[in-house]
Amino acid sequence: MDTLQTLLLAFIGIVIVNNLVLTKFLGICPYLGVSGRIDMAFGMGCAVTFVVTLAGTLTWIIDHTFLIPYSLEVMRYLCFIMVIAGAVQLVEMYVRKFFPPLYESFGIFLPLITTNCAILGLCLFLNLWEIDSLIHAVVLSIGAGVGFTLAICIMAGIRENLELADVPEVMQGAPITLVTAGLLTLAFMGFAGMI
């Protein structure tokens, strides 16, 4: 069933067509908060990609080996959030040890990855879309992370240039960012129906 083609289509689908940020509104907080500078946005994207890959894979395995066979679906949300919190803790320790300057510049945003809806959202979507093979789940998890990085980097690029523009006073800050994001989703709607 898992031919290379279905996996490739699934990957492109989740990166571009069903981009979690732009079509499902997941991970909007860091998208609007961190995306001021392109290098920080890229670092954030990498951290999220790592966490989402780990969390997506682990929650899929837990879901299919423990929760579904023993009908413990009630515990699903509790388990998922524990796995995500653990994965974020791991990333935090790793970054603090090996990239201290990056750790300093992230500040509060690194632990806040735990509450990034894109990660929990993907874990829930894997369950909702009834993904039944491990490799498919892994591909979708990586794709979700790449899609998030793509969206946040595009946004950061636009916002760096927006600083040079003459924005009306009442629109400065969050309002203009939201309108920009809206125009960006309009552009990404062009990909709808591609797959």
Place this chain on the structure above:
Amino acid sequence: MAEQRLQKTFTAGLWQNNPVLRLLLGMCPVLAVTAALKPALTMGLSVIFVLTCSNVVVSLMKHLLKPHLRILMFTLTISTFVTIADLYLRAFQPEMSAALGPYIPLIIVNCIIIGRAEACASKSPLMVSLVDALGMGAGFTLTLCALAAVRELLSTGKLFEITVMPSWFMPWAAMGMPVGAFVTLGLMLAGVNLITRKT
């Protein structure tokens, strides 16, 4: 005196510290469920329930919390109540539960709830946390409904699925799509900026 303070806490959540319009918290559900009024209202009420329960519980156990484990305890408390809300909706409002899909479980990672647990409930007495949760929840729900009303009216000409616009009204489909959510909220925030700048 105490009553006055509680009242002030409540109204702060409605406007002065409105979670969406002022603090920009919990944007995901704001954008995702506001295509129509009914899901928006359901979402708002679920958030009020979860926020109130978690604020009360966190306020009761604030003396037992260890600093490094506190976020974990908050999320575990919250996910317990979200599971309750989710099961309730699935049992009694099946079509609403299907329409909201993963956005109900996503209340767990809604920054408003963790934010209030951290900023208010873990420091304040029980009554203040309770009133604060109700005020914040009401502010969130009102904002959600205002946004949803604008979007549903412009995208379908209906409110609560009842047609209110005259027959010549041309539905504006883009308002029901993601772009409508972003642009409407952006303009709403600009409006709030305009009002607060003058006063």
